[in-house]
Amino acid sequence: MFRMNSASLGFAVPAMLLSTAAWADLTPTQVWGDWRQYMENMGYGITATENDAGGTLTVSDLALDMPMPEEGGAVSMNIGTLEFRGNGDGTVAIVMPDTLPMSISATGTETDPGFTMNMDYAQTDHSIVVSGSPENMTYAYDAGTVGLKLKELIVDGQSYGAENARIDVVANDFTSRTTMTIGDTRGYEQTGQIGGVTYDVFVHNPEQSGQLSFKGSMSDLTLEGNGTIPLTTVDAADMAAMIAAGFDMSGTITYGSGNTGINFVDEEQGDFSAATSSQGGELSVAMGPEGLAYAGSQKDTEMNLKVAELPFPIDISMARTGFKLEAPVVKSDEAQDFAFGITLGDFVMSDMIWGIFDPTGQLPRDPATVELDLSGQAKLLVDYMAADAATQMAGPPGEVEALSVNKLLVDAAGARLEGQGDVTFDNSDMTTMPGMPKPVGAIDLSLEGGNGLLEKLVAMGLLPQEQAMGARMMMGLFAVPGSEPDTLTSKIEFTEDGQVLANGQRIK
Structure with a gap:
């Protein structure tokens, strides 16, 4: 299996380009200078050639790279040329190329071969305009489409073309607005909308029989986020140090209808396919001194599974699903809050599945519901997000001091x-x-x-x-x-x- 932490960081870089470029003063030189300082503080190495003439700062041969020493890899981008143009009205336009090449790599181990992914980040009908004051700036980013496309996958020195590896993600009608307040830290508030997203992933190892395809789409995405980012130089890979320096963020994504199709073909182990759909949902995340929190919900989920060993499809649906997880992240002598919850609401199986163990229909086949809502307090004994977390593990990572069962519900097969x-x-x-x-x-x-x-x-x-x-x-x-x-x-x-x-x- 490929290690994907470096890849995940690489995917986040284009978003940084769109947002951090605006976190600066409102002259071309200062916008570029602040953007460069921010990226360097986050651990990126930057090389570029600068030319300031006629109210336009041209930054050419721009390249970013970040080594990942613990993972033995690196993320790099060859952006090419950016232009920072003064508009004459106190605003600055940032002109970016349509395509930004990216390279994500990881060195191999005895059990995990090294890999390199060469990708293109592409955008059409795009613009970035920075306005406001040095202490309180607003940037506006609009694009007809933005996309991420795999150009080449190299594993253990061998190149795999499009017939064996494909990643193609496209978002349309992209709009984002961010207001940035700069003081002792960088505070931001952000909103965004995406008309729709499509994704197409395909992987086939020619040395083995299996191949996997993953396709789907989502519509009507919205984003709301806010947070605080430290101005000081901090190793971005050390999340404990980032939080200690003032890092704090939260965000929520909502989406409309969506669907996904998964198809796995294997002559030796048998085929597997799944088709899922939903009518919308929400995902939220927060991280800071108060802890880490995830929550999600979805409505009207339907799934159809086909497994080689079964002569019939598995059809299930749920009117509502949800989860939440809240946990402390900072070591403390005082107890901190935690929570966990899961909801499977109005779960329905097809009569074909019921017929396997209840062919005569003796059990009620009404929709089933499972809900669990827990909260409590625990003392965290280890900074598990610190770079040296493994060396701190002399015993249990924490102690539970209180637990509340706010709700337990199992309603199924006629019992509650x-x-x-x-x-x-x-x-x-x-x-x-x-x-x-x-x-x-x-x-x-x-x-x-x-x-x-x-x-x-x-x-x-x-x-x-x-x-x-x-x-x-x-x-x-x-x-x-x-x-x-x-x-x-x-x-x-x-x-x-x-x-x-x-x-x-x-x-x-």
Whole structure:
């Protein structure tokens, strides 16, 4: 497998070109000087020839490169010529070439061959205009299309042409506006819109039988972001140092309908294909001293899978899906917040799949839902984003001090399980509960339709009678009957003196 961290950084460079070029004063020389200083502070080496004449600064033979010593690779761009033109009204136009060549490479190891990807970043009908004041600037970028295209892939010294490797990504109707405030740090606010994106990826190793294609599109993308970037020189690969220097960012992308097709062909292992679609969603990310946060949601997702070993397709759909992850990133003696959540709402399988294990239709086939929402506090013992994180790992990376089950819901096949509760943990006491910190708190659970589901599973032959009897005994031990038929409730308590109670009855 190719290592892609360097590649990911390379893909981000064109966006930097579009944004950081505007983070400067409003004369051509100062715009270029500030852009160059910013890129050098981020770790890029820059070579160029400058010529200032007639209110236009021409920067020719411009090349950027960043070594990646830990990964044994580098990202480089041969941009060619840029022009910084004073418009005579206090604004500066930045004239860029239609095509910017890029090269991304990584040296090989004993188990992972080295590779080089030569790519073109292309744009049409594009313009960048910087306006405002040196302390508060606005840049406007517009383009009919922007795209990224693989020209050549070299693996372990061997070149693979377009018949074996293809990457082609195109975005149309691209518009971006950024306001930048420059003081002790660089603060920015950004908005953007993209009419649509198409992507086409193909990989085939001629020495093996398998080949993979990946195609799709998305429409109506919007971007909102803001953040703070340090002005001082910081190793951009050391995210812990970046955060300590003031780095803080957040952003949200929304999108309309989209679809993806995946096709894997392998004469030896069998073929696989997948087609997915959705009617829109949202993805957000934030990183800074307060922690790292990801969240995403999607609506009306449909999937069709075809696997060589199965004689029929797998069709599933979900009306809503979502996830969230929040975690601290800075080592601290104080507890910090964390969270995790996942939602699979109104999950539906095709009757063909149901027929495999329920041919007589005994189980209700209503849409199923699974939701889990957790939050809590933990003490981070390691700066895991620091360059020397591995040397800090003398023990566990952190300690959980509190956990809240804000919502637990499993609603499927005629049964419904719900739960919520709060528990704290004493990490100084690892003996009351051997091998784990002592818990104190309570979890409330309720189950509806549990016995009915067990009876149907036994009747279908999916669950042996003796196992169903064991399950009923466990429910009888931990739960009590509810107010309605076939309902159970349970309160599991962890007391300060180390007891574990189920509905007031001691079980430890």
